[in-house]
Amino acid sequence: MLIDTHSHIYSEDFNDDRDEVVQRAYSSGVKKIVLPNINSGTIKHMLDLSDTYPHLCFPLIGLHPTSVEEDYKEELQAVEYWLEKRKFYGIGEIGIDLYWDKKYKKEQKDAFRTQIKLAKEYNLPVVIHVRDSFSETYKIVKKEQDGTLRGVFHCFSGDEKEAQKVIKLGFYIGVGGLITFKNSNLDKVIEKVEVNHLLLETDSPYMAPEPKRGTRNESSYVVYVAQKLAEVYNIPLSEVAEITSGNANNLFGI
Ligand code: NI
Numbered sequence: 667m668l669i670d671t672h673s674h675i676y677s678e679d680f681n682d683d684r685d686e687v688v689q690r691a692y693s694s695g696v697k698k699i700v701l702p703n704i705n706s707g708t709i710k711h712m713l714d715l716s717d718t719y720p721h722l723c724f725p726l727i728g729l730h731p732t733s734v735e736e737d738y739k740e741e742l743q744a745v746e747y748w749l750e751k752r753k754f755y756g757i758g759e760i761g762i763d764l765y766w767d768k769k770y771k772k773e774q775k776d777a778f779r780t781q782i783k784l785a786k787e788y789n790l791p792v793v794i795h796v797r798d799s800f801s802e803t804y805k806i807v808k809k810e811q812d813g814t815l816r817g818v819f820h821c822f823s824g825d826e827k828e829a830q831k832v833i834k835l836g837f838y839i840g841v842g843g844l845i846t847f848k849n850s851n852l853d854k855v856i857e858k859v860e861v862n863h864l865l866l867e868t869d870s871p872y873m874a875p876e877p878k879r880g881t882r883n884e885s886s887y888v889v890y891v892a893q894k895l896a897e898v899y900n901i902p903l904s905e906v907a908e909i910t911s912g913n914a915n916n917l918f919g920i
Pocket residue numbers: 672674702759869
């Protein structure tokens with residue numbers, strides 16, 4: 667069994683064939699899919715999908731850093747509203763993204779801190795998005811880490827030092843399609859980390875792994891990420907599946 671710990675297959679990119687995508691994942695051995703939210707506009711689509719496949723799709727609630735704008739406080743109110751209303755398996759995705767836009771840096775940090783506090787209050791893990799912002803993100807998590815905070819640095823793309831920092835915080839490292847890209851160097855970084863610190867993910871529809879690179883990503887492709895890890899560690903695919911699925915169960919309680 668494999669678990670895709672990060673997938674946005676509720677997005678409109680899948681409007682034409684969503685059920686087939688889910689079926690394809692299931693028949694490829696992907697028995698659980700974690701759905702991180704983006705903003706108030708995506709919640710309904712995400713919940714529709716998780717209500718259709720309650721044993722397969724597990725929703726998170728949160729405000730994505732690239733959706734943090736002037737109205738972010740209202741957006742955070744929507745997160746709080748839904749947290750009270752129904753069960754979620756984590757807060758995500760949250761974090762800091764300075765690649766697309768630095769305009770709302772201050773607001774992004776504030777939204778990030780606020781959502782970490784919600785995670786603590788509800789005893790939920792956090793799914794963290796980092797883009798051109800490792801030091802800013804790390805600083806906030808380190809300050810907020812009181813021993814109760816747990817989560818994953820999703821789509822990790824850092825170096826060995828950063829990987830060790832993530833592990834020291836007690837967090838998992840999310841590994842996706844990037845590790846299969848030639849010249850990404852991520853395989854060399856991950857090689858130095860033990861499998862029990864890793865989660866598998868796709869980040870569908872983005873970041874399709876080789877040999878599907880450049881196409882729309884989907885949860886069934888997490889198999890290619892697992893295969894690459896089996897190569898990197900020189901262990902059987904079944905062992906990668908067992909350990910990373912155990913990690914995902916442990917973090918999200920799914
Ligand atoms: Ni994402």
